[in-house]
Amino acid sequence: MKRNIEWKETLDEGVRRTVRVLFPGQGKVKWQFKRADEEPWDYDTPPSSEDWKTLEEKVSKLYHRRRCALRDWEAVKTLRKKHG
Numbered sequence: 001m002k003r004n005i006e007w008k009e010t011l012d013e014g015v016r017r018t019v020r021v022l023f024p025g026q027g028k029v030k031w032q033f034k035r036a037d038e039e040p041w042d043y044d045t046p047p048s049s050e051d052w053k054t055l056e057e058k059v060s061k062l063y064h065r066r067r068c069a070l071r072d073w074e075a076v077k078t079l080r081k082k083h084g
Contacts, residue, residue: 004020004021004022005020005021005055005058005059005062006018006019006020006021007019007054007058011035015035015036015037016035016036017033017034017035017036018033018034018035018036019031019032019033019047019051019054020032020033020034020041021055023072023075027071027074027075027078027079028075029055029075029076029079030043031043031045031046031047031051033045046083047083052079052080052083053080055076055080056076056077056080059072059073059076060073
């Protein structure tokens with residue numbers, strides 16, 4: 001995919017969280033998280049099942065608008081079944 005997918009959400013504590021997903025190639029997905037109350041990006045926390053669900057919905061919409069490659073859409077579905 002040529003660009004990152006990013007969304008913001010508000011956690012239960014009222015803190016905003018930014019989620020960024022990169023597709024470095026060959027069916028790989030790299031997750032990045034940043035909370036508004038913390039300075040650095042978090043690269044180590046595994047995504048929750050809700051994060052996987054949101055990503056799959058976003059990639060599905062992009063694919064149907066011809067903004068995402070089929071291999072990226074299939075990779076997300078496969079990885080969600082495996083991890084999410």
